[in-house]
Amino acid sequence: MLYDKIQLIIKRLMLAVPTLFGVLVISFCLTRALPGDPAVYFAGAMADEASIQHVREKLGLDRSLPYQFLAYCNNLLNGELGQSLTTGQSVTYEIKARLPASLELTLLGLFMGLLIAIPLGILAALKPNTWIDHLCRVLVTAGASTPIFFSGLFLMFVFYYLLGWSPSPIGRLDFIYLEPPHVTGFYTIDALIIGDYEVFKAAFAQLLLPASTLALCALAPIARMTRSSMITALESEYVKAAKANGISTNMRVYVYALQNASLPLLTVIGLVFGFLLGGNVLVEKVYSWPGIGSFAIDALVASDYAAIQGFVLIMAVLFVTLNLIIDILYTLFDPRMGRNE
Amino acid sequence: MKKKCKSKINLLKKVTGHGLFTMSLLICISTNANANSRDETLVIVSGTSINSLDIHRAGTNRPSYQVAINMYDRLVSFGIKSEGEGNLKSDSTQIVPELATHWESVDGGTAYIFHLREDATFWDGTPVTAADVKWSFDRAVSLGGFPTVQMKAGGLSSPEQFEVIDEHTFKVIIGEANKLTLPDLAVPIPMVINSKLALQHVTKDDPWATEYLHKTPAGGGAYMLERWVPGQQLIYKRFDGWKNGDLPAMSRVIVRDVPSSSTRRALVERGDADVALDLPSKDVKELMSNPKLKVSSSTIDNxxxxxxxxxxxxxxxxxxxxxxxxxxxxxxxxxxxxxxxxxxxxxxxxxxxxxxxxxxxxxxxxxxxxxxxxxxxxxxxxxxxxxxxxxxxxxxxxxxxxxxxxxxxxxxxxxxxxxxxxxxxxxxxxxxxxxxxxxxxxxxxxxxxxxxxxxxxxxxxxxxxxxxxxxxxxxxxxxxxxxxxxxxxxxxxxxxxxxxxxxxxxxxxxxxxxPTLDVVMQKNVSGYVNWFHRQLDIRSFSKE
Missing domain, CATH: 3.10.105.10 (Dipeptide-binding Protein; Domain 3)
Incomplete structure (x- = not known):
């Protein structure tokens, strides 16, 4: 059984290699197909023909496309993602600094979403058409229909501007604190590692509002999926059989039904996580969060090739890993998985 | 469960009931506390982030010009005039000393001789010499791109035009009289770099130390770099040994990147930021009637x-x-x-x-x-x-x-x-x-x-x-x-x-x-000047 699972994991990892290479080629070609000439853009408004050519040569854009691609692959093998022109830093530095920021925010947002959505979905499934089911419905509809930039601005308006409960939305940490030394890149965890509770509190306070915004957004699909898959599970034969055998309600609901209901739920959580990580640009902008999403958007606007390619590549790696983790979790939750093969 | 929920609803009601009162109280408390701890610190929120500390580098964006202005000195600068309603603006008709104490036009107007301030030093204590000026000007005309084009606008295109006469005397040869040369020396580009320090970081592929100066400024301006976290913030600290002008009032200046204009507006309205830049005209117009804030809005020259x-x-x-x-x-x-x-x-x-x-x-x-x-x-x-x-x-x-x-x-x-x-x-x-x-x-x-x-x-x-x-x-x-x-x-x-x-x-x-350049700031902040380069010259700011 364990051997089966390891084999499955290795197979999945092997499959990821051609996927990543495909992503590499496509992102390379697509960035080149973007309108605009980065050399012209970065030479500045006052530059003349000679200085544009100078920048072009410096960026290696005067070479043929296949040459540029090989050079890019060669750099990648050496662990270099190139220089971002918009931010003036190496793409590796940017990703190292920004990915943890986005991950910290997204994970907390997702966690908060799960914390509310799953119990809510279960309760709604246990008592369909009661007030809790209606509450679930209202929350799901509101969460799905409120655009993220609106809920972000609204929360900021109420909790920062009007009430003053939240710290000023100027990024990961107020300027009176110094960020903790880089270990994981998650400020909250890094602060705990060195035992600086004040910085932990400050970093956590900064996280709360943007994470709540994301949680609102994540809530809808998760609660809906929990409710429907729980209803299906509760009505299925094996739960009825368990009831007939006198197995306790808690056992039936939280072990038998929930375990089976968690399979579609897991898929949805994976999807929502990916969506939140790549799509929280608006939250990042509103809360001045130095995350990966706003980096990618700025790079796209400026046709910043290295930055876009680096972003796409990292996201591809993340998604492949995420899918892998979900597949592994599947095999844990569902005994049928991995055995038939 | 129902009971719990009811009590929560009651709590919410209470909160909204007392909300207005608590809100005004909180505003008072927070601004007072901030004012005491932040007397000598200026907090600026800006919509665009800096991508290099070296204005001569290819690809340096406009907001980064502020580093050249505040961390480096030029030979000369422009005067400042009043635009009415308390607005100040740079005056391009008036050339004033910065690193050069005085200068004269020689050889029938075809050259200038600049006399450098003799006690001026860089941050590391080395004196500023004519050789530093020459190296910096040579760099600007040799690197290509924007700095070279801008130097050319003032008739400066080749290192042969810059001559070191002695340690504190520097000559610029233009060949024919040109009214644009002197003003062109007051723009951010011809800044004076600590050439001895920069030369230590020169490589064969990089004879002008662009990689070093990109992240490590080496100047003698009124402000030094405390920290730069790209995409997040730039923190200046005052260089107390600055001789090329009146010592600035603010000992520390924080420029924080806040991409959303609504957030910048909220920050300045709540008093958490002293100065907000790049606000849309609509917000500027609305904030003009806010009694707690000061808006400077004056036209941009030319x-x-x-x-x-x-x-x-x-x-x-x-x-x-x-x-x-x-x-x-x-x-x-x-x-x-x-x-x-x-x-x-x-x-x-x-x-x-x-x-x-x-x-x-x-x-x-x-x-x-x-x-x-x-x-x-x-x-x-x-x-x-x-x-x-x-x-x-x-x-x-x-x-x-x-x-x-x-x-x-x-x-x-x-x-x-x-x-x-x-x-x-x-x-x-x-x-x-x-x-x-x-x-x-x-x-x-x-x-x-x-x-x-x-x-x-x-x-x-x-x-x-x-x-x-x-x-x-x-x-x-x-x-x-x-x-x-x-x-x-x-x-x-x-x-x-x-x-x-x-x-x-x-x-x-x-x-x-x-168009106008609009800057929104707290009532107690003064010294904002509308410069032709549209960036903040933080040296003139003060807080009451």
Whole structure:
């Protein structure tokens, strides 16, 4: 059984290699197909023909496309993602600094979403058409229909501007604190590692509002999926059989039904996580969060090739890993998985 | 469960009930506490982030120019004048000492000799010498790109033009008298770098230490670098040994990147930021009536928001059609909707000929649809035509409403103008290099505040900002003789007036308004100056 699972994991990892290479080629070609000439853009408004050519040569854009691609692959093998022109830093530095920021925010947002959505979905499934089911419905509809930039601005308006409960939305940490030394890149965890509770509190306070915004957004699909898959599970034969055998309600609901209901739920959580990580640009902008999403958007606007390619590549790696983790979790939750093969 | 929920609802009710009271209390407490701990610190929130600490580097963006201004010194600087209503503005007619204590024009105006302040030092304590100035100027003219082009505008293009006379005397040779040289030494580009320090970090591939200076400034300016976290913040700390001016009042200045303008507005309104930059005109207009805040809004010298008409497009080759468009634009509406009334109107001058050499000055056109129709008929286009109206998405804030108003107005004289939105990254290629946009919105400002300098860039055939493909031999010969001429020369004002008249009659470009630079700050902050480079000079700021 364990051997089966390891084999499955290795197979999945092997499959990821051609996927990543495909992503590499496509992102390379697509960035080149973007309108605009980065050399012209970065030479500045006052530059003349000679200085544009100078920048072009410096960026290696005067070479043929296949040459540029090989050079890019060669750099990648050496662990270099190139220089971002918009931010003036190496793409590796940017990703190292920004990915943890986005991950910290997204994970907390997702966690908060799960914390509310799953119990809510279960309760709604246990008592369909009661007030809790209606509450679930209202929350799901509101969460799905409120655009993220609106809920972000609204929360900021109420909790920062009007009430003053939240710290000023100027990024990961107020300027009176110094960020903790880089270990994981998650400020909250890094602060705990060195035992600086004040910085932990400050970093956590900064996280709360943007994470709540994301949680609102994540809530809808998760609660809906929990409710429907729980209803299906509760009505299925094996739960009825368990009831007939006198197995306790808690056992039936939280072990038998929930375990089976968690399979579609897991898929949805994976999807929502990916969506939140790549799509929280608006939250990042509103809360001045130095995350990966706003980096990618700025790079796209400026046709910043290295930055876009680096972003796409990292996201591809993340998604492949995420899918892998979900597949592994599947095999844990569902005994049928991995055995038939 | 129900009980719990009820008590929560009650709590919510209570919260909203006491909300107003708590809110006002909280504001009082928080601002008081902040004021005490932040007396010597200035917090600035900016919409764009810095991408390099070296202005000479290829790809350095506009917000990064502030580093050159605050961390490095130049030989000279501009004076400061009052613009009324407490607004201060740089005065390009007045050149004042910075690193150079005095200077003289020698060899019949073809060279300048600068005497450097003898006790000036860099941050590391090494004295500033003429050799540092030479190395820095050589770097600016040799690196290519923006610094080289800007140096050239002042007649400086080769290292042979810079000579070290002795440790504290420096000579700039220009070959022929040029009124632009001295002002060009006051722009951010010709900054003085600590060459001894920089030379330690030179490599064979990088003879000008661009990689080192990109992240590590080496200067002697009033502020030093405390921390730079790209994409998040830049923190300046005061250099207490600064000799090239009055020691700044603020000991620490934090420039924080806050990309959303709504967030910047909230921060300055709540008092958590002292200065907010890059706010949309709408917010600026609204905040002007906020008694807790101070808004500085004054026009940017030598800059225009305008409409360009490309003469390569057949109908626009006829001056009558261009004039017809100039009569068809809804100027007042555009000014109210797109600029929120901030700026200086550039239409409706009474006299048909220019009466002064002032630039920018309003053109004599005003909205007159009948006249526009008559002019079109005269030109043989009574049935109208179709022309795409191009806008740069980077400036959508003013260009989008302007485009819609123009589209509607041109429809009245039978011209169909579909809007063509172009992303910022390709704008420059399409508008300025290929010069292929028929009808487009443009904004150009010249750093050196002379009308002839504006005409040089925007009205001469083949020049970068002449996106209209305008050709005029008379304009060319006028600019050629006027560009280097002193403003005191008797022909100067006649020549400039003639240039303005050509621009008015031929009207390849229709000015809409002269834009403003708007900065919102707390009531207790003072010392903001509207500089031609549009960046903050934090050296003059103080807090009460």
């Amino acid at each position: 800059t225009l928001h305008a409409i360009g008409l490309n003469l390569n497009f057949d109908p626009f080759s006829n001056p009558k059609v261009r004039q017809a468009i100039a009569y068809a634009l809804p100027y007042q509406q555009i000014f109210d909707v797109a600029a929120y009334g901030l700026g200086k109107p550039m239409w409706g001058r009474e006299s048909s000929k220019a009466e002064s050499a002032l630039w920018p000055q309003p053109f004599p056109y005003k909205t007159n649809i009948d006249k526009a129709k008559a002019l079109l008929t005269e030109a043989g286009y009574q049935k109208g035509f179709s022309v795409p109206l191009s806008m740069n998405l980077d400036f959508a804030q003013w260009m989008e409403p302007t485009a819609l108003l123009i589209q509607e107005s041109l429809g009245k004289i039978g011209i169909d103008a579909p809007i063509n939105k172009i992303p910022g990254a390709s704008w420059r290629t399409k508008a300025l290099v290929e010069k292929g946009l028929e009808l487009h919105m443009k904004n150009f400002g010249g750093w050196l505040n002379y009308p002839d300098y504006y005409f040089f860039w925007a009205y001469l055939d083949g020049h970068l900002f002449n996106s209209m493909n305008f050709k005029s031999d008379e304009m060319k010969s006028l600019v050629d003789v006027t560009l280097k001429m002193s403003v005191d020369a008797p022909e100067y004002s006649t020549n400039v007036k003639r240039m303005i008249d050509i621009a008015t009659d031929e009207v390849p470009m229709i000015p809409l308004w002269q």
